Amino acid sequence: MKRSINRPVKRPLKKSLIAAASVMAALAATGGAFAFCGFYVAKADTKLFNKASKVVIMRDEDRTVITMSNDYQGSPKEFAMVVPVPVVLEEGQIHVTDNAIIDHLDAYTSPRLVEYFDEDPCTAYVYDEIMVTASRAPAAAAEKRRGDDALGVTVEAEYTVGEYDIQILSAKESGGLAVWLKQNGYKLPKGAEATLGSYIKQGTKFFVAKINLEEQAKTGLHYLRPLQIAFESPRFMLPIRLGTVNADGKQELFVFALTRNGRIETTNYRTVKLPTGMNIPTYVKDEFGDFYKAMFAEQVTRESENAVFLEYAWDMNWCDPCAADPLSNDELRELGAYWLDGENGTSKPFIRRRPPPPSGGAKDVFVTRLHVSYDAAHFPEDLMFKTTGDRENFQGRYVMRHPYKGDAQCDAAKDYRAGLPKRFEEEAQTLATLTGWDIDDIRTKMDDGGQGYVPPKKENWWEKLWRKDDKKG
Amino acid sequence: MSSLLAFGLAKRAFDISPADIAVIFSVALATQWAMSTVFAIRFEAKSALITSLSLTLLLRAGPLWPLAAAAFIAISSKFLLRARGKHVFNPANIGIVATTLMTSAAWTTPGQWGAAMWLAALIAGAGSFVTWRASRLDVPLVFLGVFALLLFARAIWLGDPFSIPMLRLQNGALVLFAFFMISDPKTTPDGLIPRIAFAAGAALLAYILIFQFHRSDGLFYALAIACLIRPAFEFFDTAKRYQWREPPPAQSPANLVIPAE
Known part of the structure; x- marks a missing residue:
C-alpha cells in the first residue's frame, strides 16, 4: 500500500518522504511471536520465542491503558500469554481492539526519509512538496481447571473477551503458580519460576490469556486482535522480565505513549534520541528498511546495548512532514485517551508553544515512540517510566538530496557542480558512521545510483612531511 | 563539578x-x-x-x-x-x-546519567575529593551503604538477580546526589552520630519513597523530609557548628x- 499526499506549497525544495514502516515487518518476521511482558508458552514442544512487539500506553496520573499488539503467527491453539498486572481486573477493564489503530499510530510515528530535488542552480527555487509513505507491516479453547487451593493459586476472575479466554490469577508462591500453569497446559520456560516469585512478592496479579477457538472463528479473522487493559496504578512501568526468560536472542519492543503532559522516558535506563536530520546518499531510498535496521543496531552497540531510543515525540495535533495523518479523536479514545470527547468534542485547553493544528480541535495528546532492543543481560529490570513536561517535538528524519541533472551554464552552476563530490563524500561518510556499513561499498552503490565521484585520495602522513619536489631534504 | x-x-x-x-x-x-x-x-x-x-x-x-x-x-x-x-x-x-x-x-x-559504572566511579571520585575536603565524606558513604544494603536485601527477598540492585546503584544521578547534594556540610548535622543517623535515615526514606510509593524523584523528597526533621537530630548535637572558613x-x-x- 503506497500513499501519496499532496500538500500545500510550503517548502523551499521539492521533497518526498518514505516512512520506515516496512522496517517493522522485517523486525517482526524473524520471530513470528508477540509478547512484551508475557512469555510464550507452548503446549507442544514447538520452540516459540518473542522478537518484536508493539505496546501502546496511555498514562494520565495513575490511570493507565495498555494495548498489546499481537503479531502471533502460529496456531491459535498454541497461543498463551502471561502478563503481570498490578490489580485484579474487572471484565469492563479488558477490551479487544483493531490492529488498524496501532498500525496507524505506528505509521504516524515512523522514522522517515525525506527526499529533496535540487533545482536548477541558475534559477530561483520552485516550491513543491510530495510525500510518499511506505506500507505498514502486514497485520500480523481452553481447558478450564480450577486452581488448587493447595497450590496457593486463586483464579480471581475469568472472562471471555473477544477471541480470548482470560483468567486473573493471584498466587502465594511461585512454585504453586508454576505447577498450576503446567497443569493448565502452559509450558514454563526454565528460569521463569524465580521471576514469577519476584512478582508475587511484589503483590502482582497475573493476567493469563488463551484463544477461545469458537469465538476466534466467529471473528472471521486470520490474526489475533490486540488486547487492552485499563487500570490505576502508581507504578508506571512495563514488565519485560518474563519476556526475556524464553527469548532466543534480543527482542525488539516499540512503546507508544499517549500522555497529556509531555514526552515519557525511562528512569532506570538512559533514553537516547536517535540520530536525526542527516543527509544520506539517494540510493538508500530503495533500502530504507535495511538502513534503519542497520543504523538502529549501530546505535544500540554504541550505547553499550542498554539504552532506550526516542524515535518520535510530538503533539498529536499536527506533524511536519507527516508520515501519516494524526490519529482521530475516536482512535485516540480507543487507545485510552479518555479525556477526549469524540470527534466533535472539545478538550481542556492549554497553552501551546507550537503552531496550532492545520485542522480540527486541540487534542491535548502528546505521543512518544520509544524503541528498545533488549535481553536479560542488558535489561535485567523492568522498564520504569516517568512522564516529563517536555513537549519539544522530535522525529527520526533522514534526508536525501538529488543533485540537479539539467543543463545549466551559469557561474553558479559551475560552483554547484564543483561542490557535489564533496557533498557526496560527506553523505557517504555520514551513512558509514550511522550504519557501520563499509565506506567503499557505499561509494560503489552511490556510483551506480548516479552519485558518482572520485573519493579523495587518502594521503599518508609522511607524504606531507617531505614533498616530492624536495627529495634531498 | x-x-x-x-x-x-x-x-x-x-x-x-x-x-x-x-x-x-x-x-x-x-x-x-x-x-x-x-x-x-x-x-x-x-x-x-x-x-x-x-x-x-x-x-x-x-x-x-x-x-x-x-x-x-x-x-x-x-x-x-x-x-x-x-x-x-x-x-x-x-x-x-x-x-x-x-x-x-x-x-x-x-535515567539520563545512565548506569555506566565508569561514570559512577568518576562522579564518586570527584565527589569524594570535594566532600573529604569539607570533612563530610561519611555522609555519602553511609547514605550509599545503607541504600545499597536495602537494595540487596530487597533483591534477596524477591529472589531477583543481583544485576538489578547493581543497575540501580550504578545510576549516575544517585551517585551525584550522594556526593554533591546530601553531603552539603551546611545542611547535615555537625556531630558524627547524628550525621550518620541523618544519612541512614535519608537512605531509608528514599528507599520507601521509591519502592513503596513509586516516586521516581524519591531521592530528592527523602532529603527534603530528612532536612525538615534534622533540627530534632541536632537538638542533642553538641558538636561545633561547621564553618566553611574560620x-x-x-x-x-x-x-x-x-x-x-
Whole structure:
C-alpha cells in the first residue's frame, strides 16, 4: 500500500518522504511471536520465542491503558500469554481492539526519509512538496481447571473477551503458580519460576490469556486482535522480565505513549534520541528498511546495548512532514485517551508553544515512540517510566538530496557542480558512521545510483612531511 | 563539578541549552546578592554557584521560568527558612522539590546519567575529593551503604538477580546526589552520630519513597523530609557548628558567610 499526499506549497525544495514502516515487518518476521511482558508458552514442544512487539500506553496520573499488539503467527491453539498486572481486573477493564489503530499510530510515528530535488542552480527555487509513505507491516479453547487451593493459586476472575479466554490469577508462591500453569497446559520456560516469585512478592496479579477457538472463528479473522487493559496504578512501568526468560536472542519492543503532559522516558535506563536530520546518499531510498535496521543496531552497540531510543515525540495535533495523518479523536479514545470527547468534542485547553493544528480541535495528546532492543543481560529490570513536561517535538528524519541533472551554464552552476563530490563524500561518510556499513561499498552503490565521484585520495602522513619536489631534504 | 557539567553536555547530550544555564546562574547569583543586601551580610558567590551547578545537572524544564523559580527558591530558602541558626533545607534540593511539585513543566531525569559504572566511579571520585575536603565524606558513604544494603536485601527477598540492585546503584544521578547534594556540610548535622543517623535515615526514606510509593524523584523528597526533621537530630548535637572558613570575629550573622569550596 503506497500513499501519496499532496500538500500545500510550503517548502523551499521539492521533497518526498518514505516512512520506515516496512522496517517493522522485517523486525517482526524473524520471530513470528508477540509478547512484551508475557512469555510464550507452548503446549507442544514447538520452540516459540518473542522478537518484536508493539505496546501502546496511555498514562494520565495513575490511570493507565495498555494495548498489546499481537503479531502471533502460529496456531491459535498454541497461543498463551502471561502478563503481570498490578490489580485484579474487572471484565469492563479488558477490551479487544483493531490492529488498524496501532498500525496507524505506528505509521504516524515512523522514522522517515525525506527526499529533496535540487533545482536548477541558475534559477530561483520552485516550491513543491510530495510525500510518499511506505506500507505498514502486514497485520500480523481452553481447558478450564480450577486452581488448587493447595497450590496457593486463586483464579480471581475469568472472562471471555473477544477471541480470548482470560483468567486473573493471584498466587502465594511461585512454585504453586508454576505447577498450576503446567497443569493448565502452559509450558514454563526454565528460569521463569524465580521471576514469577519476584512478582508475587511484589503483590502482582497475573493476567493469563488463551484463544477461545469458537469465538476466534466467529471473528472471521486470520490474526489475533490486540488486547487492552485499563487500570490505576502508581507504578508506571512495563514488565519485560518474563519476556526475556524464553527469548532466543534480543527482542525488539516499540512503546507508544499517549500522555497529556509531555514526552515519557525511562528512569532506570538512559533514553537516547536517535540520530536525526542527516543527509544520506539517494540510493538508500530503495533500502530504507535495511538502513534503519542497520543504523538502529549501530546505535544500540554504541550505547553499550542498554539504552532506550526516542524515535518520535510530538503533539498529536499536527506533524511536519507527516508520515501519516494524526490519529482521530475516536482512535485516540480507543487507545485510552479518555479525556477526549469524540470527534466533535472539545478538550481542556492549554497553552501551546507550537503552531496550532492545520485542522480540527486541540487534542491535548502528546505521543512518544520509544524503541528498545533488549535481553536479560542488558535489561535485567523492568522498564520504569516517568512522564516529563517536555513537549519539544522530535522525529527520526533522514534526508536525501538529488543533485540537479539539467543543463545549466551559469557561474553558479559551475560552483554547484564543483561542490557535489564533496557533498557526496560527506553523505557517504555520514551513512558509514550511522550504519557501520563499509565506506567503499557505499561509494560503489552511490556510483551506480548516479552519485558518482572520485573519493579523495587518502594521503599518508609522511607524504606531507617531505614533498616530492624536495627529495634531498 | 563544572567539569562534570562539561562532560554531561558533551557525552550525554543533555537537553540543556545555554539559556537554561544562564537563567539558573543569573537568578541564583542575583538572589544571593539581594538577600545578602537585605540581611546586611557580605556577598559570597561560591555557595550560589554550587547550587546553580547542582540545579543545572539535575533539573530540567520546558520553559525557562521553572528553572528561574528553582534557583530563586533554592537561594532564598537559605535566608528565610532557618532553624537553630542554620538553614533548614539543602538549597538545590528544595529548589528541585518545590518546582517539581508545583508544576509539571519541571522534571528530573533520573535515567539520563545512565548506569555506566565508569561514570559512577568518576562522579564518586570527584565527589569524594570535594566532600573529604569539607570533612563530610561519611555522609555519602553511609547514605550509599545503607541504600545499597536495602537494595540487596530487597533483591534477596524477591529472589531477583543481583544485576538489578547493581543497575540501580550504578545510576549516575544517585551517585551525584550522594556526593554533591546530601553531603552539603551546611545542611547535615555537625556531630558524627547524628550525621550518620541523618544519612541512614535519608537512605531509608528514599528507599520507601521509591519502592513503596513509586516516586521516581524519591531521592530528592527523602532529603527534603530528612532536612525538615534534622533540627530534632541536632537538638542533642553538641558538636561545633561547621564553618566553611574560620569564623570572623563578629559571630552573630557570620554563619551566613557560606561556602568556600
